[in-house]
Amino acid sequence: MKREKKENEIALFGTSADPPTYGHQALLKGLLTLFPKVKTWASDNPIKQHGAPILKRREMLNALVKTISNPHLELMQELSSPWTITTLERAKELWPTKDLIFVIGSDLTSQIPTWVQAKDILQKARIGIAPREGWPMDPLAIETLKSLGGHIELLPLKIPGAASSKVRNNTSPNDIPREILPMLFEQNLYGLSAKK
Template sequence: MGVTDHLCITVLGGSFDPVHRGHVALAGYFAKLLFPDQLRIIPAGNPWQKKNGLRASAQQRIDMLRIAFAQQAVPTVIDEQEIRRQGASYTIDTLRSLRAEIGPAASIAFLIGADQLQQLDTWKDWRQLFDFAHICVASRPGFILDPAHVPPEVAREFVRRAGTPEQIRTTPHGLTYLTTNLAINISATEIRAALQKGQFPASLIPAGVLDYIKLHHLYQT
C-alpha cells in the first residue's frame, strides 16, 4: 500500500477472547465516520492487564477475527505483531511499530471503548500514544468526561485535543474524538461465563464466530 498524504488507517486492538458484536460495531461505526483506507485489527499477545491469561489460543482468536470481520466494507488486515512479540503487549510499542511501518504522513486512528478510556491513565506511557495516533472513543448515550467516570488528567487531555472527523482523517496523530451514540455494552467476561454454562448468546456474538466456538468447544469447560 503506497503512503499518501491522506491515507487513513483505523486500528482496533484487544484480547478478542472472544471477538463479539461490540468489536464489530465499533469498527463499523468509525468506518462510516472516517472512511479509512484500511482497518488494522491487532489481537493481543500477552496483555499485561489480564491477570488470568487468555482462554482461546492465538490461532483460535485469529480465526474468530477472520470470521467476524469477513464482511467489512473496509479492507481489513489482521496484524499479528503483538502475538509474535515476546513479553508483555503494550499499546505504545504497537503504535510506534505501526507508525514506523506506514510512515509519518498517514493518519492512524486508534479505536477504543469508554471502558478503556476510563483506565487510560494506567497504560504504559499513555500520553505518548498521541505522538503516534489519534484516539477515538465510542461510548453509550449519556457518557460524559467527568471525574466520576474518567481520570481528570485523561479528561483534560481529551478535551484539549478534541478534533473533527475530517481533521482526524487528514492529519497523522495527536487528536481525540468521543462519540456518545453507540449503544453497545458487551462484556467478553460475561460471554465466557454464559458459554461455560452451556448458553450461546447469539445476540452478542457474530453467527459464524458462535459456530466456530461450538465446533471447537471453546470456553465450555
C-alpha cells in the same frame, strides 16, 4: 453528528477478541463509516486472564473480519503487542505519513493513564473513544487524558453493551455473531459445545 472521512487517517482497533461479540462487529462496521481504512488485531491484554490462546482469538477475529467483507477493513496481526506503545511504534513504521487514530471503548478511558508509557502513546496517535452501552463517557477521565497531552475524539457511534466477559462467565452464546459460533462449538471454547 456526522464525521467527515479524511483520506489520510487510519483507525487502529486492537481487541482481546475473547471471544469477538456483536459489540466488536458493530464497532468495526461503525469505524468503516468514519474512516477510510480500519486495521484490527487480536491482542494479549497484560491485565486480563484470557479464555482462549491468542492464535484462536486471531482466528475468530479473522472470521468476523471476513463476514464484514469490506476491502477497507484488514486484520493485521503484526500490530499485536501486549503494550500499546509497541503497537503504535509498529504502525508509525508502516504508515509514517498517516494520521493514526487509536480506538478504544468508553470502558477503557480511565485506564489509559496507567498504561506503560501513557504520555508517549498520547503523542503517537489520537485517541478515538467509542461509546459502549452501559459505560457512559467519563468527562473527568477525558480531561485527564487531555492534561497528559492527548488529542481525544468522541466517535459518533452507538456500540451495544455485548461483552466478551459475559460470554466467558455465563457460557451464553447470545452475544456472539452466528458466523463465529461453529468455531467455538467445534473447539469447545468457553465451555460451549454443540451438545448444549
